[in-house]
Amino acid sequence: MTLAVCGAVSACADTSNTPASQRGFFGGIGAAVSGSDERRAAGLEQSATDAERKKQQLEARLGAANADAARTQVQVQAAEQRLAAVRSDLQRQKERLAALRAGSPSGSSAEEAARLQKELDALERERRAAQDASTAVTTATLRNLEERTRAIGVALDRLGAV
Incomplete structure (x- = not known):
């Protein structure tokens, strides 16, 4: 008979989406018999675990993005310094x-x-173009400008020796 009462109670009380504070006595018994509270708790725990994992992934991506930004800033500053040295040499x-x-x-002569x-x-025109695009200037472009500037220095030395 107890089983029949529990079956009737669980059939009458739809507790899958009703908060425990609003179910009353029979709703609570129905939730206990049907296991809806446990399923709901397990679902909430899984949602919390997923949210925590996503938070950690986002924090890792943010850290990587910040590291990339810092590295890029250092590279831009180095390129600007090299371009300034080329400008002085020129x-x-x-x-x-x-x-x-x-x-x-x-x-x-x-x-x-x-x-x-x-x-x-x-070279001056190329240096200005590289300066205008200092955030996108490549190492190869900088190296080319520096090498050509040195070559002109050598040629000037030869011209001065004549």
């Missing part, structure tokens, strides 16, 4: 070339001075 080379030209080089002036002008 300025010194322009001044040196102007002084050499003032010394009236003639013949092949004048041709070499004109070629160096064109190369310096081209």
Whole structure:
């Protein structure tokens, strides 16, 4: 008979979505017999576990994003410093070339001075373009500018020795 009463109580009390505080006595008995409270608790625990796992994943992604941002900032600053060094070198080379030209080089020296002036002008344009895009400038571009600037320095040394 007890089983029949419990079956009747559980059939009458739909407790799957009703909070325990609103079920009353028979609703509580029905929830105990049907196991809906345990299923609901298990579902809530699984939701909490999923939310915690997602939170940890998001925190890890945030940490990685912050590390990438810091690394990128360091790279941008390094690129800006290298571009500033190239700018200084180019300025010194322009001044040196102007002084050499003032010394009236003639013949092949004048041709070499004109070629160096064109190369310096081209390098200056490329440096400005790289400066404008300093967040996207590549290491290869910086290396190319530095190597070409050194090559002009060597050519100026040869021109000055003539």
